[in-house]
Amino acid sequence: MLPTPADPAQRSAARDIAIIVAIAANGVIGKDNTLPWRLPDDLKRFRRLTTGHTVVMGRRTWQSLPRALPDRQNVIVSHDAAFAAEGADVAHSLDAAIALARLPAPVFVIGGASLIGEALAIASTFHLTEIHADFLGDVHFPQWDRARWREAAREDHAASGTLPAHSFVTLVLRGEHS
Secondary structure (H helix, E strand, O other): OOOOOOOHHHHHHOOOEEEEEEEEOOOEEEEOOEOOOOOHHHHHHHHHHHOOOEEEEEHHHHHHOOOOOOOOEEEEEOOOOOOOOOOOEEEOOHHHHHHOOOOOOOEEEEEOHHHHHHHOOOOOEEEEEEEOOOOOOOEEOOOOOHHHEEEEEEEEEOOEOOEOOEEEEEEEEOOOOO
């Protein structure tokens, strides 16, 4: 089921929510709680965009990291009331996680798939790495309506050695200013 667009009142409150994710051509975003590809430039872009901001993630995404992401406020969404995470805040819903944000906007939703699916209904910006190759994986990006978004920027990269061709794309909600 596709997320429903936020109503205008919600949209103004959510103007500073961004999604950031890399998606393979076949919709894969993860395998065995890790990324199934190695794209150093994508990781550099992720760091550049999210440093100094709040990053919101699900528990499994948190557990895939070696430690809290430095120079960012890490907020984990978990339905387990007893869950605690060293170096991070814990919330029990996406709305509660956003309410905990202490750093400058935007708040970045970084994974997993179900949390991103929720964020698609309220985000105004989408930083997407399109990987122009299929990968095996067990986590797929949720269905979404790309027609709700317009492309504000695109940077294409050709395949090189073992690195697949990929594009860094910034999408903004139609009707929003870039």
